[in-house]
Amino acid sequence: MKTATYGLGVLFLAVSLLLPCSYSNVAWGQPAAGPRDAAASAPAPINVDTSRIAVAGFSSGAYMAVQAQIAFPEMFRRAGILAGGPYQCAEGSVTNMIERCMEGAPSQADVKRFVQTTIRRSNNGEVGPLTELSNGIVYLLHGTADAIVKPPVAEAGMAYYTALKQQAGLANLTIIDDNRRDFGHTFPTDLPPAPVRGQPYSKDDCKTSAPPYIGHCKFDGAKLMLTHLYPEIDSSRVVQTGAIGKLQQVPVSGAAGSAYMEDWAFLYTPASCLDGQRCGLLVALHGCSQNYTAVGDNFVRLAGFNRWADAFHVAVLYPQTKTFAGNYGGCWDWWGYTDANYDVRKSQQLQRITGTVMDWILHRK
Secondary structure (H helix, E strand, C coil): CCCCCCCHHHHHHHHHHHCCCCCCCCCCCCCCCCHHHCCCCCCCCCCEEEEEEEEEEECHHHHHHHHHHHHCCCCCCEEEEECCCCCCCCCCCHHHHHHCCCCCCCCHHHHHHHHHHHHHHHHHCCCCCHHHHCCCEEEEEEECCCCCCCHHHHHHHHHHHHHHHHHCCCCCCEEEEEEEECCCCCEEECCCCCCCCCCCCCCCCCCCCCCCCEEECCCCHHHHHHHHHCCCCCHHHCCCCCCCCEEEEEECCCCCCCCCECCEEEEEECHHHCCCCCEEEEEEECCCCCCHHHHCCHHHHHCCHHHHHHHHCEEEEECCECCECCECCCCCCCCCCCCCCCCCCCCHHHHHHHHHHHHHHCCCC
């Protein structure tokens, strides 16, 4: 198997062609200064309902969200996948990552192998107990015009979860495949078209991939995700309150190592979660060329989760990757650039994300 230690030039070329990006003057591999250089500080305690913790991601963040749900199903019983594919898709190979998991499509034999790997890893403890997903939720959203992670890749993600449900005996796992919307490789919003702070303006950013990859698509991807991930909330009656809560930087747990993550994350706490009420928690994972180094806080401010957080009673945690020469674009690791444990419980990135939830949100240090 060709591992991720090879072919980084191929990766650089592929991502540079597919995702033209806009960078700040932060050097690769160096910490990005937080907004106004504010220091990360411990958040006020949030009364989190642990049964309402979810993970959602776009593009590389979508692949990472799948890995988070499979590796830590006891924490992430709910997952929203926007423009991603199945678990283990790249199998540690840059070539697979590009040719199979972006430009092509995993075969039926591939999907069968991915499911077998998942079950074997769960049985030997490399990933969590799949029984935790017995009443879980998976919402898959993908655009028919996506030319970067092509629709057949997303459908392989649907096939993976369907087969896993059957073979792991997860009778009550809810899987929703939202695959008929006409948009490209972007995070869709219903925001009015307008230039985005610090970014070039594209009039067709719903169909094309233009920084900061927040598309003006006349429908609200964040609300769709929250509606499906939190069905206990009647979405027909929710009202968008806007981002009237508290946005702050919080520390990220664990040693930096080679995780290539910032030592801080954004945390948005809506007004309804500031007064001791029970609230859920959504971990929202940006895509490639969408971290703070590349687009500032545009993903955090504009994706839409903050605008709906009050209505769905969820706080939102936004971990951030670092950009470095081996990971052009600051993608999350779904092919092995950190180490061979990138998609199991020992994953450096997943350890830091789950550790942050446990230490700084649930205060279980």
